[in-house]
Amino acid sequence: xxxxxxxxxxxxxxxxxxxxxxxxxxxxxxxxxxxxxxxxxxxxxxxxxxxxxxxxxxxxxxxxxxxxxxxxxxxxxxxxxxxxxxxxxxxxxxxxxxxxxxxxxxxxxxxxxxxxxxxxxxxxxxxxxxxxxxxxxxxxxxxxxxxxxxxxxxxxxxxxxxxxxxxxxxxxxxxxxxxxxxxxxxxxxxxxxxxxxxxxxxxxxxxxxxxxxxxxxxxxxxxxxxxxxxxxxxxxxxxxxxxxxxxxxxxxxxxxxxxxxxxxxxxxxxxxxxxxxxxxxxxxxxxxxxxxxxxxxxxxxxxxxxxxxxxxxxxxxxxxxxxxxxxxxxxxxxxxxxxxxxxxxxxxxxxx
Amino acid sequence: xxxxxxxxxxxxxxxxxxxxxxxxxxxxxxxxxxxxxxxxxxxxxxxxxxxxxxxxxxxxxxxxxxxxxxxxxxxxxxxxxxxxxxxxxxxxxxxxxxxxxxxxxxxxxxxxxxxxxxxxxxxxxxxxxxxxxxxxxxxxxxxxxxxxxxxxxxxxxxxxxxxxxxxxxxxxxxxxxxxxxxxxxxxxxxxxxxxxxxxxxxxxxxxxxxxxxxxxxxxxxxxxxxxxxxxxxxxxxxxxxxxxxxxxxxxxxxxxxxxxxxxxxxxxxxxxxxxxxxxxxxxxxxxxxxxxxxxxxxxxxxxxxxxxxxxxxxxxxxxxxxxxxxxxxxxxxxxxxxxxxxxxxxxxxxxxxxxxxxxxxxxxxxxxxxxxxxxxxxxxxxxxxxxxxxxxxxxxxxxxxxxxxxxxxxxxxxxxxxxxxxxxxxxxxxxxxxxxxxxxxxxxxxxxxxxxxxxxxxxxxxxxxxxxxxxxxxxxxxxxxxxxxxxxxxxxxxxxxxxxxxxxxxxxxxxxxxxxxxxxxxxxxxxxxxxxxxxxxxxxxxxxx
Numbered sequence: 001x002x003x004x005x006x007x008x009x010x011x012x013x014x015x016x017x018x019x020x021x022x023x024x025x026x027x028x029x030x031x032x033x034x035x036x037x038x039x040x041x042x043x044x045x046x047x048x049x050x051x052x053x054x055x056x057x058x059x060x061x062x063x064x065x066x067x068x069x070x071x072x073x074x075x076x077x078x079x080x081x082x083x084x085x086x087x088x089x090x091x092x093x094x095x096x097x098x099x100x101x102x103x104x105x106x107x108x109x110x111x112x113x114x115x116x117x118x119x120x121x122x123x124x125x126x127x128x129x130x131x132x133x134x135x136x137x138x139x140x141x142x143x144x145x146x147x148x149x150x151x152x153x154x155x156x157x158x159x160x161x162x163x164x165x166x167x168x169x170x171x172x173x174x175x176x177x178x179x180x181x182x183x184x185x186x187x188x189x190x191x192x193x194x195x196x197x198x199x200x201x202x203x204x205x206x207x208x209x210x211x212x213x214x215x216x217x218x219x220x221x222x223x224x225x226x227x228x229x230x231x232x233x234x235x236x237x238x239x240x241x242x243x244x245x246x247x248x249x250x251x252x253x254x255x256x257x258x259x260x261x262x263x264x265x266x267x268x269x270x271x272x273x274x275x276x277x278x279x280x281x282x283x284x285x286x287x288x289x290x291x292x293x294x295x296x297x298x299x300x301x302x303x304x305x306x307x308x309x310x311x312x313x314x315x316x317x318x319x320x321x322x323x324x325x326x327x328x329x330x331x332x333x334x335x336x337x338x339x340x341x342x343x344x345x346x347x348x349x350x351x352x
Numbered sequence: 353x354x355x356x357x358x359x360x361x362x363x364x365x366x367x368x369x370x371x372x373x374x375x376x377x378x379x380x381x382x383x384x385x386x387x388x389x390x391x392x393x394x395x396x397x398x399x400x401x402x403x404x405x406x407x408x409x410x411x412x413x414x415x416x417x418x419x420x421x422x423x424x425x426x427x428x429x430x431x432x433x434x435x436x437x438x439x440x441x442x443x444x445x446x447x448x449x450x451x452x453x454x455x456x457x458x459x460x461x462x463x464x465x466x467x468x469x470x471x472x473x474x475x476x477x478x479x480x481x482x483x484x485x486x487x488x489x490x491x492x493x494x495x496x497x498x499x500x501x502x503x504x505x506x507x508x509x510x511x512x513x514x515x516x517x518x519x520x521x522x523x524x525x526x527x528x529x530x531x532x533x534x535x536x537x538x539x540x541x542x543x544x545x546x547x548x549x550x551x552x553x554x555x556x557x558x559x560x561x562x563x564x565x566x567x568x569x570x571x572x573x574x575x576x577x578x579x580x581x582x583x584x585x586x587x588x589x590x591x592x593x594x595x596x597x598x599x600x601x602x603x604x605x606x607x608x609x610x611x612x613x614x615x616x617x618x619x620x621x622x623x624x625x626x627x628x629x630x631x632x633x634x635x636x637x638x639x640x641x642x643x644x645x646x647x648x649x650x651x652x653x654x655x656x657x658x659x660x661x662x663x664x665x666x667x668x669x670x671x672x673x674x675x676x677x678x679x680x681x682x683x684x685x686x687x688x689x690x691x692x693x694x695x696x697x698x699x700x701x702x703x704x705x706x707x708x709x710x711x712x713x714x715x716x717x718x719x720x721x722x723x724x725x726x727x728x729x730x731x732x733x734x735x736x737x738x739x740x741x742x743x744x745x746x747x748x749x750x751x752x753x754x755x756x757x758x759x760x761x762x763x764x765x766x767x768x769x770x771x772x773x774x775x776x777x778x779x780x781x782x783x784x785x786x787x788x789x790x791x792x793x794x795x796x797x798x799x800x801x802x803x804x805x806x807x808x809x810x811x812x813x814x815x816x817x818x819x820x821x822x823x824x825x826x827x828x829x830x831x832x833x834x835x836x837x838x839x840x841x842x843x844x845x846x847x848x849x850x851x852x853x854x855x856x857x858x859x860x861x862x863x864x865x866x867x868x869x870x871x872x873x874x875x876x877x878x879x880x881x882x883x884x885x886x887x888x889x890x891x892x893x894x895x896x897x
Contacts, residue, residue: 029884031835034828036602081461090638097464101637109630115623123615129607130394132594135497186552193557234445241557244652276653281537284655298657300673301765314766318679318690346537348547352684
């Protein structure tokens with residue numbers, strides 16, 4: 001320890017001798033420790049009537065607690081679970097929860113209040129001083145332990161028999177590898193799964209709310225529509241995993257308002273489709289400002305400009321929202337013209 | 353068995369039943385020796401010593417209510433259709449985890465109460481640990497021999513955060529699912545292995561069908577198991593070290609002054625458990641927490657506005673919200689600094705406060721035991737550091753709730769975010785400087801109080817017309833208490849030449865320590881406490897004020 005190089009005299013002088021129990025007070029010093037002040041009697045220590053009052057108070061608290069517990073049982077039995085009551089200023093809340101919580105709270109609190117009152121008014125409040133002893137062992141104990149350890153180590157012959165030592169260390173170092181191996185099947189390897197979504201050429205854009213394929217006329221200027229790929233149903237086994245990547249956000253802009261050339265190319269009559277999953281850490285984006293064409297992620301406030309390739313204009317997101325190339329099929333429905341060209345959602349090491 | 357032996361060998365006046373049970377236990381567990389040193393163990397009294405008790409009791413409450421909840425909760429992500437008694441959700445698809453949580457809330461009588469007690473107690477547990485940790489920090493209770501117990505406590509705080517996070521993620525509701533998604537995004541940002549970590553944690557792509565069951569075993573078994581061990585170790589060390597105390601008459605570094613465990617603290621601390629439990633139960637009766645039925649089941653493509661984690665995760669939320677979105681693409685890889693840097697700073701914020709005791713011990717070079725607590729003003733640099741850390745933490749909390757600040761106070765969210773970005777660096781420095789000055793001011797006041805006495809508020813007019821305020825001298829108890837603290841001398845770099853006149857190399861660490869020590873204890877960094885000579889000169893001479 002380098003702390004040893006600070007000389008002792010640099011440390012402040014202690015008020016007491018190092019580890020002796022007795023305080024050597026300088027009689028002359030006005031700052032000397034005058035010792036524990038004399039005990040001051042409480043009214044209960046002198047007046048038996050006051051003490052009996054305290055006793056009755058404590059007993060009353062305990063009795064009220066018993067009543068509260070009975071109240072708890074009565075509420076449990078009597079109050080139907082769907083009943084609600086109006087409590088000012090909270091509003092309408094479950095009557096059963098309110099009654100059970102209050103009776104339980106009161107029953108518990110009064111036990112505590114009784115015990116504390118008892119301790120404060122009736123139990124002795126005379127302060128007692130107890131000695132402390134240094135935590136460190138005395139030198140002879142330390143010497144004995146070190147000698148014992150040396151003896152034990154010698155008797156094991158570990159230091160002498162290097163072959164045993166080295167092979168044992170090797171075995172102990174290797175055996176946890178079995179445990180590490182067993183973790184392998186916690187999940188499949190990522191592969192390219194984060195690069196693909198359910199979207200592919202010809203898949204219709206299905207309105208998330210109505211479950212009907214969208215036509216350009218369904219998308220009004222200023223509205224925000226959410227869509228999923230045709231064929232994906234809520235009851236599907238992997239619905240959550242698929243929608244976590246495929247969720248789509250559709251808005252309609254005036255084509256001359258679209259500043260980004262590629263965005264205009266990938267749009268249809270000003271209808272643009274972007275991934276709904278924020279490129280920051282994956283929250284679904286849900287706030288749309290019609291006037292500015294900005295969308296805001298409610299989780300961490302990343303803001304994207306949908307009229308300019310959904311580039312990030314504020315917040316912690318690192319790159320633009322991926323755009324889905326859309327068109328209209330022969331029947332007049334909006335369809336995807338392929339998958340997203342880049343991975344959707346948060347960035348990751350292999351994203352590139 | 354043993355009772356029969358006592359019966360045979362004993363006289364007619366048998367020992368009372370309690371004593372016979374104790375004898376039986378002593379013969380097997382040695383309880384008498386254990387009780388000898390502990391039953392009348394002395395604990396000092398101060399209001400701040402109950403903060404740790406709040407933590408202990410809320411931990412016990414969490415375990416009790418948590419066990420009850422496991423009886424009804426189904427940690428499964430299988431999709432089911434809801435048919436329970438909460439009408440607005442009927443017919444909706446949801447995971448079994450969500451379904452069983454709604455069932456606990458509406459169809460198990462008292463289930464909602466236990467859920468709410470569990471959640472409220474968790475919030476109070478973490479708040480309690482935070483405040484308790486600050487108490488220990490600002491009074492220097494972490495000094496030798498208690499450094500290890502400081503680390504135990506710190507680990508409990510960190511593990512408590514993650515137990516809380518895994519806990520509130522279990523119902524698989526819209527809000528907590530969003531939090532889990534955030535965590536997945538953060539894991540993905542880890543260079544090289546992030547994608548693999550995420551796939552192993554979630555059993556494939558997010559959200560998959562595994563994470564609730566996995567979080568469940570982490571939440572109810574792994575983390576609480578470790579925490580229970582740490583709590584027991586923490587308490588054993590409190591008993592073994594004996595509690596610290598503030599300076600005062602009759603209180604020294606070699607004693608502990610207070611009242612005995614039996615009966616006073618049995619009643620006070622035991623009673624306090626019921627007080628804490630009672631208050632939390634009452635809060636759970638009137639204040640709804642985490643109404644998952646109002647949020648609905650999790651869907652990765654849906655979100656509610658104002659999404660917030662529980663308060664103790666707020667500072668990490670702040671880090672992630674205010675970080676600029678830096679991304680570096682190179683050789684087909686992406687380094688997501690905008691997410692990864694906050695992920696690294698998150699533990700660093702916590703570690704900063706955890707390692708402080710070791711830094712201070714190194715600067716002072718003090719290897720003695722300390723059982724007398726410091727008043728925060730008497731350790732100005734430490735206090736300033738602690739206050740700066742808290743301000744840092746709170747700046748991040750503001751960042752974590754920037755949307756709420758914006759909507760509640762009609763502020764621009766961009767302005768708040770920029771404020772936090774700047775304040776992250778500036779506010780701790782300002783708070784450090786201000787706190788140190790306040791501490792030094794308070795030290796000066798103590799200094800004057802000792803030398804000139806207490807201001808009595810009585811104005812006296814002297815014969816020649818001068819007005820003076822009468823100062824009353826302090827009692828010896830007060831004088832002792834105000835001068836009992838230790839003051840270090842700044843450490844200097846030792847002689848640079850040895851006894852043979854050969855120049856030695858002064859290590860960089862030595863220089864750094866001398867510098868730090870000077871910043872702690874040098875001139876103007878602490879106010880020298882009054883000496884006996886100064887006191888005598890003032891009081892004996894012209895003693896009128």
